[in-house]
Amino acid sequence: MNRLPVKSLLQFHTVSKSWKYSIDCSDFICKYGFRESNNCCLYLTFKQNFEGVICSVDDNLALSPVVSNLKFFNLTPFATSEGVWCFSYGENSMLLIWNPSLKKFVRILVPNYLLEADSPKMLFGFGVHPVTLDPTLLKINYPYYGQGPWYVSVFTLSSRTWYKVDSYCLPRESIRIKRSGQAVVGGKIFWVGSEKFYNDDGISYKIYMLVSFDLITHQFQVIDMPEEMLVGEFLPPYFISQLEDSIIISGSFNFGNFRIIYAWELEVDDGEVSSYRQLFTIPYPAEHELKLIGFSKDKQPIVEAAIFQQWHQSLQVFNPSIQSFQNVGVEANHGSFFIGQYKESLLLVNEQSRAVIL
Template identity: 30%
Template sequence: MSDYIIPFEVQVEIMTRLPVKSLIQFRSVSKLWKSLIDSSQFTDDYNAYQGRQQCLLIRYKDPHELHKQKYVCIVDDETFPQHKSALNAPISFQQLNNLRLVGSSQGLLCFHGEYPNPDGSFLHSRSEMAVIWNPSLNKSIEIEVPLLYDIHTTILGFGVCPNTCDPMLVKINDIYMPWQVEVFKLNSGIWRIQRCHLPRKLVEFTWSQVAIGRFIYWQTWDKISNIIVSFDMRREKFAEINLPDSLAHEPLETLSISKLRECLVVLHYYKQTEKEVCAVWMMELGIPELFSKLFTINTPGASLKLILGFRKNKEPIIETKTVDHEESATLHVYEPQSECIKDLEIHGECGSILMSSYTESLLFVNHPDGQYIKIKLQLSH
């Protein structure tokens, strides 16, 4: 008689559709299931499944609890926003200064900040750290970021290469002209000084970046017009994308980029009859330089501050200013068709709120939590 009533191949197919929490419990059921769930092939198949649960991660400082940082997960399905749960952020977040979200990819989120070495010392007058976090498993990896001089600006990009499922950091240094590029892949654990050149010599990068498929995109400026620079994680090459004329020559600070259903979008903030609004432009079919305007976000009865991201049904999550308290902000979901907003009942200090969508992932299932990777540099040939 067979050990399993259900054929093993069918069990595997079923497990690719289960939430991460259930799979972690199943690892204790049998050695066979643990071996399966821990395998790189199952992780790849699980990440490739299109029906994985999507969540929204929201971080904010609660003005009523001594400015405590809070991390909340909201399940992005038909019950939205009823299923909220608190998340325990990595311990390293408490030690990072100037913590910012770099981006998200394949269920992982990357944060960046200034961080001391384990012995309490600093590389120069400061040290920089990237923390890649899988909130589904509540596991993180800390990666020391090379810092040549204390005064230079570091721009990071983050993505998971879909061909290899290997998390990757791309670091751009402005101290060189043309800018120097360094690439880190988790599987190698080495920062490589990359012999690849940016499309233009005079480009100003911003921290506005997104990862979509095998590409990392940055919002940039070449002192003449706004352009988007992409990095192909598979080929490790840069390219540029020209924006429509209506966006190319707008002030840099009025633009940012985001993603909507794995499509690149450009957000254009401007005033309309003395009120702040935001136009949403999307790159069609993944074709560079083919952008179309989707809609304009015009919040009735609220003062728009920032577009934080999008739900999977295309609804934007927006931050609005609180009229009677300038230091406080509120999160709403905006419905483009009705132009109505719905309060998500999350209130935080202005400037402290960030949001990122992510899908459940098994990446890091075999990694110890809090793994620390020191700098190792290598010149790429």
């Protein structure tokens, strides 16, 4: 059964109780969840004027529209985990969990608390529990200016409820998380964080680090970045993504009449960066701006490219054999490109029991 596509398994799911039990078994789900589709490597979403689009991207970087009953222009994707996507809706009033394999989604209302005024610094996190496969959401709030207490709420799809995380599980109040993406590696969600300090002259500066949230213990942890990534020409802003089970930190810097986009690959174990290496440095014309948003199946960097005085952004892939970027052939609104690794997943919701079927 592990070799069958999701559509066939859903049909066999209704044959008998024994077949249903075998398919719903958590061991089977876990093993099947790591099975990548042979026909599709990536899913790509973007917005063109008043239309939201989602496409599958094959090994040759050809795009094919994906049929869905979702209206993607109203949705902003911010994370994927184990083949499941998560979007924010409108003015962050609702979140939506979507399984593209099953063409099913679940809406979750975002709670408001009288003593926790929402601010522009509010952000969300999403990941799938590595053992129970329970989709988990985070809502993170803290004051817009200066230091102040963190307010974090967690939602699990199996419970269908939000609960507040105790203060002893939270990072220092002076730390802020950058809304520049997230990575889900080893059962933890990772973000880039920063902390502001002042020197003797009263001039402020920031130190950057990784901030993680454990999907099992629901505790945060602060992880120092290697000094090599924090000094020299490699200056913020930092963006975070992932390549298989590694964390990728990327950015760009000016170098005279051209810029350089760079990326570091990090491995994290027991709350420390256990290894790191510079993945690439690629020069490009200074009038452009590049942002790393993912990798092809062959691990080629995929970037969102902005050209000076042009409204739309283009999707480009770096080909190392010719040392040049190639246009994929799609243009979109600024900052709307989002790439997620495609994995066939059996995670779905039983509406009667309101629990995740494992």
